[in-house]
Amino acid sequence: MSYDLVEKLKREIEGFKDEPGFEKIGTVVEVGDGIAKISGLREALSQELLSIEAEGHHVPAVAFNLEENFIGVVILGESHAVKTGDRVRQTGRILSIKAGDELIGRVVDPLGEPLDGKGVIFSKPEKARDYFLERRAPSVIVRESVKTPLHTGVKSIDAMTPIGRGQRELIIGDRQTGKTSIVLDTILNQKQDVGRPPVVCIYVAIGQKNSKIAKIIKTLEEAGALEYTVIVSAPASAAASLQYLAPFAGCAIGEFFMDQGRDALVIYDDLSKHADAYRELSLLLRRPPGREAYPGDIFYLHSRLLERAAKMDKERGGGSLTALPIIETKLGDVSAYIPTNVISITDGQIYLESNLFYQGIRPAVNVGLSVSRVGSAAQTKAMKKVASRLRLELAQFRELQAFVQFASDLDENTRKKIKRGELLTEVLKQVDGNPVPFEKQVVILYATLQGFLDDLPKEAIKPFEAQFIDYLEKRHRDDVLALIQTTGELGEKAENSLRKAIEEFKNVMSLKK
């Protein structure tokens, strides 16, 4: 072994060619808080990767501010190793990450280094491709309209605010309202969403607690979802520079899969913390602060990131990149700077409300304030047919909700509407970590909206749902569930079979009683 190493070294030394010449260099004149000021390197480009020759090793840095006499750089490695007087060299490269199939199932940092202790990522590095962290979003010409659904497994979302592959849908809400649960359910649901091309998921954790990230990894691993998921982690303990780069790294990985003609889903959890990290860097670089002390280009930061989500046309492989950014609001204030920015950039939002959460309505989706601007075009025919009345009935229920306690004094029609609203609210409730496949969503929503459950008390809805789905699985798998799953439609045949199945099941239930 040692002989091999010596021989290898000998060969390298023999083949070593050195042609010294004048090189351009810079010098660190100021350093602190992960930021450095460099004199020299007049020809450095914005966003260029620089290499700081710190004692013993090279520390990467990115050129951020190109000023008259100095360059403001963000240090990406061990900033404590950098000191004034250190030399800096240009690399001629833009920041990039190695992307490839071998990333799937791994946890990496925003520079592509493994964090899961499973060893090197690429057994054949030549097969991995360099993807720029900053890349121009696909133009209008190469895009196609969103038309394939991305099922989340969450009934209220798939029925009323459907998401299409290539869409950008914001998930917004206060802390502890179930934002991360929804995206985790979406990842878990991809395993059971057959009938469409599989989706590679990329979960980007920005400024999250390490314990939370570890829990997410464990959940995905136990559910077998890590087999199609990549995790990019920049926890709260990571430098602001890494937190700033994390979503761009996640996006670059997603673009790799999109360019292969595959469907990818990237989740940015969350962009509020990303904006905070960028604000920190900008203030340290002495860029002028604007509203809420965020720099002037904070809108551009998020718009250029989210614009990279796209559905490509057939000539470019037909792949897609769906983005689910998360924004955390403070006390439900959606009119703050970052929430309004991201709301205006995305193609819709899913608004989660603390009040609903504490009332036990989970997922706490406010269906009135949640919208999806392009997703309905991607909704399956079966879901469209079933859920078209759902939004209207819930809206009518909300209007009448104030009168619920006087229900006995109301007319028959109003009482029916209230009852239906209560049943629908109950049906839309589901526990986290248990996404419902779309065909099962279709059948239970059909049963509710067609009035088959009107005679049940709302407490009986959940047991009914579980038993009915079980009954369908056992007795009507092929003529109902599989038919809806494969065709995406609730045709006459499937509808008749479903009606028959519901009646049969209700008879069985009444006999049991």
Place this chain on the structure above:
Amino acid sequence: MYAEALIGAVDKIPGSAQNMTLKRFLGVVRKNGDWSGLRKILVATRMMLARKAGGRVVNLEFARGVSDGTISKFSKAFSHKDHVEVEINPRLVAGMRITIDGEKELDNSLQRKLTKLFT
């Protein structure tokens, strides 16, 4: 700014009073709380003086002490307008490194060769 002000002030007064001006300048820097940046000020002043004279700041680094003859031989290679400084830097291991205006360098040290070989 300090460098520009210092050069301007020293230019206007005769040589005998220049020491006094320098002392006052250091006092101002200390009073303004910019003492930690003194090294930067001196580097900038040196650079500006050299540029004003139409030359460059040349930094010669040797891995170990060299004879005066060798130093003068190297110094002669540059214009008399250039400001040539000599430094001993053992981190170079062997050989020498020339830096011009802190922006261009010719590195003939063993340290660079070793780094290049093993990275």
